Amino acid sequence: MIESNKVKKILYGGDYNPEQWPEDIWEEDMRMFRLANIDVVTLNVFNWAMLQPQEDVYDFSKLDKIMDMVRTNGLKVCMATSTAAHPAWMARKYPDILRTEHNGIRRKFGSRHNSCPNSPTYRKYSVLLAEKLADRYKDYDNIVAWHVSNEYGGECYCGNCEKAFRTWLTEKYGTIEELNRVWNMSFWGHTLYDFEDVVAPNMQSEEFLWDTVRTNFQGISLDYRRFMSDSMLSCYRMEYEVLKKHMPDVQVTTNLMGFYKPLDYQKWARYMDFVSWDNYPSFDTPVSESAMNHELMRGLKQGKPFALMEQTPGVSNWQSFCTLKRPGVMRLLSYQAIAHGADTVMFFQMRRSIGACEKYHSAVIDHAGHENTRVFREVAKLGKELSKIGSQILGTRTSAKAAIVMDWDNWWASGYSAGPSRLIDYKKEIFCYYRAFYENNIPVDIISVTDDLSPYRLVTAPLLYMCKEGFDEKLCAYVKDGGSFLTTYFSGYVEDHDLVITGGYPGKLRDILGIWVEESDAIPEGKHNSFLYKDETYPAEVLCDLLHLEGAEALSRYQEDFYAGMPVLTVNRYGKGRSYYAATRSNPDFYRTFIKDICEETGIPSLLETPEGIAPGIEISRRENETAEFLFILNHNDEAVDLTLTLNAPSTDILSESTYLPGASITVPGKDVVVLKRVK
Incomplete structure (x- = not known):
């Protein structure tokens, strides 16, 4: 603003x-x-x-x-x-x-x-x-x-950048011994003797092109x-x-x-x-x-x-x-x-x-x-x-009780990972969950790992591959105090420098989730396993975690392959709150249903109920200040849509100046918008 x-x-x-x-x-x-x-x-x-x-x-x-x-x-x-x-x-x-x-x-x-x-x-x-x-x-x-x-x-990978990179690393790590540790330079005999030995990671050194840019040393590239x-x-x-x-x-x-x-x-x-x-x-x-x-x-x-x-x-x-x-x-x-x-x-x-x-x-x-x-x-x-x-x-804001954690270090590090699947896509995983909130007309904030979690009833952190220092403690306190937390496969594996946290996946998240992931099965493109949730069968794609319960409850289990019967969806009661784990990627229908169920359990309401079948084309959002609330109803469909207003007070469309009572029917033409104002 x-x-x-x-x-x-x-x-x-x-x-x-x-x-x-x-x-x-x-x-x-x-x-x-x-x-x-x-x-x-x-x-x-x-x-x-x-x-x-x-x-x-x-x-x-x-x-x-x-x-x-x-x-x-x-x-x-x-x-x-x-x-x-x-x-x-x-x-x-x-x-x-x-x-x-x-x-x-x-x-x-x-x-x-x-x-x-x-x-x-x-x-x-x-x-x-x-x-x-x-x-x-x-x-x-x-x-x-x-x-x-x-x-x-x-x-840029020029000489000036290479010199500046050495200075940046010196300020960040202090000693060459610490740099060797965080980059795991004992691997392949890459030990550095001086910061002058550092070179920029590009195609002349550690990085190479395959299906995308890959790297021999993820810590250096990160x-x-x-x-x-x-x-x-x-x-x-x-x-x-x-x-x-x-x-x-x-x-x-x-x-x-x-x-x-x-x-x-x-x-x-x-x-x-x-x-x-x-x-x-x-x-x-x-x-x-x-x-x-x-x-x-x-x-x-x-x-x-x-x-x-x-x-x-x-x-x-x-x-x-x-x-x-x-x-x-x-x-x-x-x-x-x-x-x-x-x-x-x-x-x-x-x-x-x-x-x-x-x-x-x-x-x-x-x-x-x-x-x-x-x-x-x-x-x-x-x-x-x-x-x-x-x-x-002007100046009005959105109030949300659900949040999605997004983190650039996680995006970079998960993309550089040497396995388990090139289909792992951090942004796509974020979108899978965001779209579910969107199609349920539930406001959601996208936040960072440094933001306060207390305003939210549900915090979702898809593909939390890197659990940064202190973030696990923040999550534990949040859930113990009554919050709900949801994360997915390939989470909790590494710390800030992309070094694996030993002792079993998902690392520092193991207690809060109540599970142990023993191994993961990469599913080739075009293939899938499956699982049953609320009497519907959904695909299990990209990666299937083979996990054991350590206090958590299984909400669904795999249906195929040698790990049929092992948990794929879990919930763990932790303090006053709950932690959910989705051990695979599925399709939009599953996410829409799963997120709706969790939001109902945590008391997060939809802004407006929309008829089945038109949800992807109807968008509901809200902004407000101390004196008024503005409900935006956008119809991205080509055809007009009729909706019933489940509001608790009369509202006026500030564009057409038409007034609507609670329970009234409203028609939103195709490719059009209604902005309903309710005075507080």
Whole structure:
């Protein structure tokens, strides 16, 4: 959430690049922005080459004109620092700024994400540019936020990074003996004698390509992921500090990318004033997966609203099939973002460029150059609605009694694991459980291992492969105090450095779960075992844990193979609470039923009951503050749906202004949304 006394409603706008166009077009853009009720633009995202044409020359003349123009036209600004792509002269003069790829090849100038995060050149000039921008525009009262760089990502394996990695390891582990221990370097005679012996893990050393990137030493590769994420975070933080020095009251962010594996966003969020992110689902992305991305972003700041920094108003140019958003879908996905915590709706881009790789990426203003397009009409309609209702929803939050634990170290480490199955997929496992909450209309937060568990009645931690130091103690206290905990196969195996916890799986979780996993059977793709739950047979896929009860109760047992009859679902009473274990992966029908049962046992209600068969296309979410509650009903189906409102008080649709009594029937047209407001 952009906290500013200048922001009175949900902001509406997006990336604007007037420097790519003749100045006589700018005023026409302003006219069309007014037609669309646009009130904010993100400026200066990729202007480093324009702003610093030579090492000792800065030229802000065009940006000055742009800033004066948007201020004159009453537009607020999310001001970017332009440091996502360095200028050509810098690469020519200082080649240390260029990244080295995983295969060891040094890049040349081109593309973006092309700056080494540990290059002294990049760090010097990126921070200097950010400071000059902040000092120059600090008196512009229409700047409501700063946007550092753009979509940080990628990785580098150059000499600068290798040296910085050694320093990072020295600070983390202290001695070479400790480093040898945590990386288990006695294996294959890899003992290191000095930190100078450390090399970056890529295709020249420990990593290799098979069906994906694999590694001989998981501890080394895991630490390099952590290091690379920290390196880019350090670049962000340096720019953050100089921006704050000149404009301490303006909030600073950078745009994230949902479930983006290379960067530990939970760590990054500590240094962001508010979370912002770019939402680009493919034409076949399940709407529940888009919702999960929003939940992750909202959870990075313990439930605070976030900014939707980018989405496409129509078509994305970079996907395999550049399928149009069907009529109504842009509006519906915008309200989906709001329903899950967005306090802005912003697009890339405002005017469609005429060259390079994004010239066919949709924009508010198309190549036609006028307002008589389907996309513009939809943008203008949404802008009018947000002008009407945007102040009511601003700042409201979601209250959930269920949580899913997500952890980047677990994602990295489980992906690097040398066995037991390449079908193990951390994000997919998270989604299996998230979708079950989603389809039961049960609010759920996505939290980190450092977050407080006490607000929740149920905490689910799928594929908790790495049980970090202290987290088992936190879980034990939570369950003993009456909480319910659910985890899955391949959990509790290793500690923070990916060293196996000996004494039997699931390691430190063994007591709380009341089970011992003796071995695990990897199920080949296309094959499955099976189990019976509530008189229905479900598949057991990917991995089947062969476990023994140590106090837990079996809820279901395998039906096939030599381990037929062994437990597959268990529950263990522990203190005042319960711990559940799912020893395999199954299908969506199972998860939907299983999660519903556990939520009923733990007293977590559904927001709204929906008829059987339409649940995947109906989405229910809620935001609230001290005075009102807003229930979002989104119909992603093509056809209209009739629902019965099981509410306890009259509610008013803030879009249509229709009032509904408890028990009333409501019809939600296809690809449409209803936002019901109940005054507390």
